[in-house]
Amino acid sequence: MSVQNKISQQFPTAQIEEKSDRLIVSINAELLREMAVMLYNDKELRFDFMRSLTGMDWGEAGFGVVYHLESTEDIKRQLELKVVIPDRENPFIDTVSDLWKTALLNEREVYDYFGVIFIGHPDMRRLYLRSEWKGFPLRKDYVRAEGLDMTNEEPDDSTVTWYRDKNGVPRSRRYNLFESGEYVVNIGPQHPATHGVLRFRVSLEGEFLKKLDVHCGYIHRGVEKLCESMTYQQTISLTDRLDYLSSLQNRHALCMCVEKAMGLELSDRIQYIRTIMDELQRINSHLLFFATFCMDLGALTSFFYGFRDREKILDILEETTGGRLTMHYNVIGGVEEDIHPNFVKRVKELLAYLPYALEEYRKVFTENIIAKNRLIGVGHLSREDAISFGATGPTGRGSNWACDVRKRIPYGVYDKVDFKEIVRSECDSYARYLIRMDEIKESMRIIETLIDNIPEGNYREKTKAVIRVPEGSYYTAVEASRGEFGVYLESRGDKSPYRLKFRSTGLPLIAGIDTISRGEKIADLIAIGASLDYVVPDIDR
Amino acid sequence: MFDFSIVTSSIHAWLSEYLSQGLAIFVECVAVGIGILALYAIIAIIMIYMERKVCAAFQCRIGPVRVGPFGLFQLIADVIKMLIKEIIIISHSDKFLYNLAPYVVIVGSVLAFACLPISQGLEILDFNIGVFFFLAVSSIGVIGILLAGWSSNNKFSLIGAMRSGSQMISYELSIGLSVLTVVALAGTMQFSEIVAMQSSGWLLFKGHIPAVIAFVVYLIAANAECNRGPFDLPEAESELTAGFHTEYSGMHFGLFYVAEFVNLFIVSAFAATVFLGGWMPFHVSGLDGFNRIMDYIPGALWFFGKSFFLVWVLMWIKWTFPRLRVDQILQLEWKYLVPIGLVNLSIMALCAVFGWHF
Amino acid sequence: MEVGKTKKKELVKIKSIPYKDFKNNDYLEEMVRELHENGVNVVVGALDEAINWGRGNSLWPLTFATSCCGIEFMSVGAARYDMARFGLEVARASPRQADFIMVAGTITDKMAPVLKRLYDQMADPKYVIAVGGCTISGGPFKHSYHVVKGIDQILPVDVFIPGCPPRPEAMLYGMMQLQRKVKLQRFFGDVNKKEVSEKEYEERMKRDMTANS
Known part of the structure; x- marks a missing residue:
């Protein structure tokens, strides 16, 4: 029985629409819980991976939540579940965070943005904004209160959870995350090992970690709201600044999404250039990962090695794109400029050089006995947890989950090149580290295959000055340096998007950090955090 | 070899002519005190400059070059800056202990520094239990660190201090055992005698296998004792911001900073003294001509040369290895170094008794 | 196959600040020289100069970064740009020991109190460099609901380094400008906190140094 039939049989009221790449199912909020349980548990459906969870403000129709589901058993099973919450005054919806753990933080995000309360969610606090913040910023009728609150945040570990009493009326209950008498240490937001401004509240038992509570939002820039008031050409400048170490890939995702929506056909040259650039960026990012990873573990010299070699890639990228970090290279309909005449030559030089650098890293760090002792067996993330948290990228692949978007849903010219998807089954920090080192080699192979065969053609297709995307909803994903970076676009046919949501690569990772690090030592928390390799502006957006 | 005691005794004689015995000794003590503090400061500056240059060399950089030739005056600028920087007193701290802590650290460090024989006749504290005294005063520092961590009223400081306490007290044992091995061979605890008996060959060669083992164990333990990488847990930057001295600013922090580097020098100089002959030139018994040429090089040069060589080795280690975890540090000590040290000590005792050494 | 064959474009002329504008780095010194022409006390002046030489050449940054510019800041510290040349490499993780941030x-709005607190925790004399468009004006996120439109609203900024993110060379230039500025401040009776009241001190730190020379 097909997925479609099964759903319509069980839920006759559900509206089902079939698209080329996915099934769109729209239901009302009351049905959500029942349907989620079925989708998750049914042996034939088994939608165990939640790709994305998006809050929506559909104006008159009420609020909504859009779930993107996928089955890891069969890539073809893709589902977009749209849930409408008609009541604008008291928007309540049931939680699905007990099924897909990635919803733990994503539902808090929706609450933060729209004020939608998830009943049954264990921790219904704001995710990004301060608890005193007035209003819900992504609502269409939001007006920001004037002034800047400069009072210090009080350390408050109490949280609220909602449940239904026996009449079905939602009620709230407050409780404390940490018991009194626990030794709670605050790590961050200004801390050298949090890679930016992330904050952990950590309960310690001696050197051991009992519990961890993540606070984000210290670099929440409201990118999604900003995009709603920008034209499409303007929005692409912001993606570079989300995960600045995958700026080309992020932008690739957004451009691809808009191009797909407009039905724009790209020349092969563009696809080749974009693919090569993505891979260069991936090497760049993984080299930086190596640098910071070693620094967090105290091997300071390796940090400089990583940066030294990263500069070589930046030189190449700079020559063509003009930027070192925020490249602004992909545009809707192609790339900004053609590749520099030296590009091919210099990339080849780089490819010849990198193996020596990697060999040096192996000697100085990978094979180091102290490094091995610090990493092997530390920070275990099981495959089930990785899928449930939606921890994609090298983290997921380190937990034996083949989740590479380049293989799952090929884009660019990835279907034309031969490369291995590196998967390891050790599930620990060392595996996550080794995967990145091996991925550098795979990226080099991809570039090697492509660099000599860049076809002739336009580097930029003609587009109109003002782009209007046809009405509808679109989801596109690319494999960014640290996982699946998705773009969910809902258009009403205007010159700016109605809602633009970026699936963060980092948010699932930090959602899982409590599970991964519980019972480990405080020094391991640093190693785990470093091996997950999150970028905070990408988490906070 | 020039004996520096000629100079000191002539000064003493000259002073005694004008002053009473007691007053002369007092004047000498003051002069020596000032001298040792000045030397301490100079060593600190050299050490920090060296650290910055050495680490730059390891990291494909060039290090300070702009202030003075080769950046030589960089550290002087740092000292001036540090001296005038505000010293913040934390409001919820134990003020007395908070202010005391850096001085405890520095006093322990200076006392240990005073034990080192720099050249022949140029030793300040030299008596029959010198090695013992050295080990005792050099471990005063840990009290200062614990005080600093406790009185700062900061959780990171406290964790750092606790780590430091457990680490330093544990590694004290290995240092003691390996030093004991040498003492068993030398048969004395007086620094001047230990150095003097190395005129026929450094103890590292004389004691062959057990001495080499003791030397390696000592270097590892000494590195841990100075809280330096890969054992820099108490101030592990990526974990505890700045560890036990997170809350210290200005010159109070400066004292910790200086003590850390001079301690590194002290442990290296100690190793140079007991294993590599201190100021004693490189002698090969039998080759008198060679030995005489070696004697022309002043003792102080030998001493500093050997010490800074060991310092460089320790820096090399620091800038290469990642950091250990606290349980691994204690495991390394209690499961490996201490048993090795004990066995090694008994082997050395046998060697000493039966004369199986050179 | 040749790559650049598709469309040979003539090199684009980039409009930028003329290079000669970067050469008058001494404008601060010159301004002060003019103001100082009436003369200062020789002893105090010489002492001031010595202290300022020390302060100016020994500026230790605080390890602080929130986003993109932080990566470029790391590049400044790394092998190619090596800010250690100027003695700037001793990045301290604890604000108590840092000289400038x-x-x-x-x-962002949530970070602003934290930043202010960090600044308050630093020991005097302390300085602030605003790096990148976001800290200067909010940059590309100016219209966001959660971004501070310029950190000069909450901190006294000494040097602004524009860019998004600024190149490492620009950061080095900015840090060297800070060194110049520090070398020209009077330590006694000006940036030394103990000699003036708290409030006046804040005022003085905020004022441009050229105004009270």
Whole structure:
């Protein structure tokens, strides 16, 4: 029985629409819980991976939540579940965070943005904004209160959870995350090992970690709201600044999404250039990962090695794109400029050089006995947890989950090149580290295959000055340096998007950090955090 | 070899002519005190400059070059800056202990520094239990660190201090055992005698296998004792911001900073003294001509040369290895170094008794 | 196959600040020289100069970064750009021991009190460098609901380094400008906190140094 039939049989009221790449199912909020349980548990459906969870403000129709589901058993099973919450005054919806753990933080995000309360969610606090913040910023009728609150945040570990009493009326209950008498240490937001401004509240038992509570939002820039008031050409400048170490890939995702929506056909040259650039960026990012990873573990010299070699890639990228970090290279309909005449030559030089650098890293760090002792067996993330948290990228692949978007849903010219998807089954920090080192080699192979065969053609297709995307909803994903970076676009046919949501690569990772690090030592928390390799502006957006 | 005691005794004689015995000794003590503090400061500056240059060399950089030739005056600028920087007193701290802590650290460090024989006749504290005294005063520092961590009223400081306490007290044992091995061979605890008996060959060669083992164990333990990488847990930057001295600013922090580097020098100089002959030139018994040429090089040069060589080795280690975890540090000590040290000590005792050494 | 064959484009002329504008780095010194022409006390002046030489050449940054600019700041410290040449490499993780804070990256409403607190925790004399468009004006996120539109609203900024993110060379230039500025401040009776009241001190730190020379 097909997925479609099964759903319509069980839920006759559900509206089902079939698209080329996915099934769109729209239901009302009351049905959500029942349907989620079925989708998750049914042996034939088994939608165990939640790709994305998006809050929506559909104006008159009420609020909504859009779930993107996928089955890891069969890539073809893709589902977009749209849930409408008609009541604008008291928007309540049931939680699905007990099924897909990635919803733990994503539902808090929706609450933060729209004020939608998830009943049954264990921790219904704001995710990004301060608890005193007035209003819900992504609502269409939001007006920001004037002034800047400069009072210090009080350390408050109490949280609220909602449940239904026996009449079905939602009620709230407050409780404390940490018991009194626990030794709670605050790590961050200004801390050298949090890679930016992330904050952990950590309960310690001696050197051991009992519990961890993540606070984000210290670099929440409201990118999604900003995009709603920008034209499409303007929005692409912001993606570079989300995960600045995958700026080309992020932008690739957004451009691809808009191009797909407009039905724009790209020349092969563009696809080749974009693919090569993505891979260069991936090497760049993984080299930086190596640098910071070693620094967090105290091997300071390796940090400089990583940066030294990263500069070589930046030189190449700079020559063509003009930027070192925020490249602004992909545009809707192609790339900004053609590749520099030296590009091919210099990339080849780089490819010849990198193996020596990697060999040096192996000697100085990978094979180091102290490094091995610090990493092997530390920070275990099981495959089930990785899928449930939606921890994609090298983290997921380190937990034996083949989740590479380049293989799952090929884009660019990835279907034309031969490369291995590196998967390891050790599930620990060392595996996550080794995967990145091996991925550098795979990226080099991809570039090697492509660099000599860049076809002739336009580097930029003609587009109109003002782009209007046809009405509808679109989801596109690319494999960014640290996982699946998705773009969910809902258009009403205007010159700016109605809602633009970026699936963060980092948010699932930090959602899982409590599970991964519980019972480990405080020094391991640093190693785990470093091996997950999150970028905070990408988490906070 | 020039004996520096000629100079000191002539000064003493000259002073005694004008002053009473007691007053002369007092004047000498003051002069020596000032001298040792000045030397301490100079060593600190050299050490920090060296650290910055050495680490730059390891990291494909060039290090300070702009202030003075080769950046030589960089550290002087740092000292001036540090001296005038505000010293913040934390409001919820134990003020007395908070202010005391850096001085405890520095006093322990200076006392240990005073034990080192720099050249022949140029030793300040030299008596029959010198090695013992050295080990005792050099471990005063840990009290200062614990005080600093406790009185700062900061959780990171406290964790750092606790780590430091457990680490330093544990590694004290290995240092003691390996030093004991040498003492068993030398048969004395007086620094001047230990150095003097190395005129026929450094103890590292004389004691062959057990001495080499003791030397390696000592270097590892000494590195841990100075809280330096890969054992820099108490101030592990990526974990505890700045560890036990997170809350210290200005010159109070400066004292910790200086003590850390001079301690590194002290442990290296100690190793140079007991294993590599201190100021004693490189002698090969039998080759008198060679030995005489070696004697022309002043003792102080030998001493500093050997010490800074060991310092460089320790820096090399620091800038290469990642950091250990606290349980691994204690495991390394209690499961490996201490048993090795004990066995090694008994082997050395046998060697000493039966004369199986050179 | 040749790559650049598709469309040979003539090199684009980039409009930028003329290079000669970067050569008058001494404008601060010159301004002060003019103001100082009436003469200062020789002893105090010489002492001031010595102290300022020390202060100016020994500026230790605080390890602080929130976003993109932080990566470029790391590049400044790394092998190619090596800020250690100027003695700037001793990045301290604890604000108590740092001399200046490079505010590298967007400051949001939630981060603003934290940044202020960090600044308050630093020991005097202390300085602030605003790096990148976001810290100067909010940059590309100016219209966001959660971004501070310029950190000069909450901190007295000494040097602004524009860019998104600024190149490492620009950061080095900015830090050297800070060194110049520090070398020209009077330590006694000006940036030494103990001699003046708290409030007046704040005032003085905020004022441009050229105004009270």
